[in-house]
Amino acid sequence: MTQAIDTARLATCEAMLAGMLARAFEQDPIARYVFPDNTVRRHRLVSTYRLYLRVFAQRGRVCANDAHSAAALWLPPGQYPLTLMQHLRLLPRMIWATGMNRFPAANRVLDHLDDMHPTNRKFWYLGVLGVEPVRQHQGLGSELLRDGLHMCDQDRIAAYLETGEPSTLPFYAHFGFSVLRESRLPDGPTIWALWRDPNPD
Secondary structure, eight states, X not given: OEEEOOHHHHHHHHHHHHHHHHHHTTTOHHHHHHOOOHHHHHHHHHHHHHHHHHHHHHHSEXXXXXXXXXXXXXXXXXXXXXXXXXXXXXXXXXXHHHOTTTHHHHHHHHHHHHHHSOSSOOEXXXXXXXXXXXXXXXXXXXXXXXXXXXXXXXXXXXXEEEESOGGGHHHHHHTTOEEEEEEEOTTSOEEEEEEEOOOOO
């Protein structure tokens, strides 16, 4: 069963969700680009996802299953990309999460994603959809995504996301997403921007 996790409830499960997301994305091409050192990647990802969870809980929606083995992080229309002032306020926490030596790479990714975002279009932004590796391919991600898209359809607003993992493209296509843009990070992986119009039914 899917549950929405607000800022107050996040305090009780933040560590568990951040650890799950770090394991889910440990081999993701973007994660490997930002944190190429296998010995520190998971640790840094935990810190990064703790920050993500707080930002998304404050500004949007954090949804997870009861076992906290799958989570989806959404931001409503107008909340992303962040403003310059919001970026500046988050800067110290971003440096702490990524480490000073990997912050430039992380910032390059964020700037690249900002540039890929469609302008003058309303959309719910799916920033993260992750499932515990041992629970993948069991329908948990599909359930969370289906719930989020139902919200988008009720609002009659499109959904948007990016992925650097080509194997996920058929998964998202099954739910009505199509490739809006394809762009490669300098000396890094290709990133796909995906778009789904709301279902009028």
